[in-house]
Amino acid sequence: MQPRITAKVICTDREVGEVSYVIADPIAKSVSHLVIKADGRESVVAIDGLIAGCTEREVRLTCASGALAAASAPFRRDDFVTIHDVEIPHLERNLDQVTPGGVLVPLPVLEKDLSRRQFFTRFTNVIGAMLALPLVFPVVRYLIYPLYQPFTNLWIKLGAINAMGQEPGVPKLFKFQKTVLEGYITRHYEKSHWVIKLTPELRDKIYPNGDHEFRDDKGTLIWVNKKDADIAVLSGKCTHLGCAFRWRKHKRFGQVFVCPCHLSVFDPSGTVLDGPAPRRLDVLPLKISGSGEVEIIDMEFKAGKAEQVRIA
Ligand code: FES
Structure with missing residues (x-):
């Protein structure tokens, strides 16, 4: 399946929005989710078993709009990177019909934990500074003492x-x-x-x-x-x-x-x-x-x- 960005997404009862991204599974090397934009909001939907048909202009689904809304989750762009950023050539080749930049893959878990890693880095620095303080303080005091006589x-x-x-x-x-x-x-x-x-x-x-x-x-x-x-x-x-x-x-x-x-x-x-x-x-x-x-x-x-x- 090669859905185009801006292709309309149509459920069995009505049109529900358009494709703003496709999310690929790097292991399966195929599209696993669609990001559907409707009324200015984007949500992620797993497409397994949902696709009835796909052309450049539209993606037809097998469910009604109510069922789709229940199965979708809010889309957070920070949880994904484009396949160009992480260089997955086999995936790029597989999805070369999708508008460039429109294919995302989930951010690796370790990268998501960056803030936590930064916290531990800083925490380690603070501990190091606390350990060094008793050594540094007497030297600094010795050097600046004459200024405060x-x-x-x-x-x-x-x-x-x-x-x-x-x-x-x-x-x-x-x-x-x-x-x-x-x-x-x-x-x-x-x-x-x-x-x-x-x-x-x-x-x-x-x-x-x-x-x-x-x-x-x-x-x-x-x-x-x-x-x-x-x-x-x-x-x-x-x-x-x-x-x-x-x-x-x-x-x-x-x-x-x-x-x-x-x-x-x-x-x-x-x-x-x-x-x-x-x-x-x-x-x-x-x-x-x-x-x-x-x-x-x-x-x-x-x-x-x-x-x-x-x-x-
Ligand atoms: S130093 Fe300026 S007037 Fe004396």
Whole structure:
């Protein structure tokens, strides 16, 4: 039997639809089922003993439409593949009259179980990952541990307070060496901050709310800069992008800090007068040791942010 796709399917009492696929039995090498399309729905019917006659245009059945409906099952395309996909040449030769692509064979059971196999593959991977975790975790923790070390808050000596000038409001640059452990590498930097002798006006500008508290991210108090201190230390990093700035005479603002990178201008208290800097210069924790050394905690804050975000 070589039914054509779109051939009409006619029962003893009426036409019931048209052939949309034929399903072949790869072992018997012949058609075993028809897929009949009617009213937009497709159903599968076993044709054994049902065929009364078959031409290119119609397939006549030996049963009434009611009996056919009872014997049919819903068609699920995913349960079948075309014979071209699975390459069954003897079957293709046997059914060469059927429109190409119209002959299906049932999907092998193992292929149908693909999702279940995938599940077992993934399940095996998860088990493997769980077994590997106790080995990998200590290594990962060892590698990333330095990144999550709390800030050290070490006091660093900047220099003798006697080394700065006597003139209030005139800052002096103090350079120092800083040793930093970055991951597992120790680096040495030369850094600099500005120390300024305070006038009442500068005090009010630097400490508008009185004594200035420094706290860690958990809110624990680290240090308090007293407003009535003689000096203050301003970070040497511009708050725009972190460049070093200079103490210069400016045509418009007089003696100020000028950052050469993008021309931010700060007054002696660190307040922004001009340029793209998003916040005032950062004030650092400061103390004077018994021997007259200016000591600081060399805090670093994220550049380019209006608020202070500590990064070191
Ligand atoms: S880094 Fe100072 S103005 Fe841009």
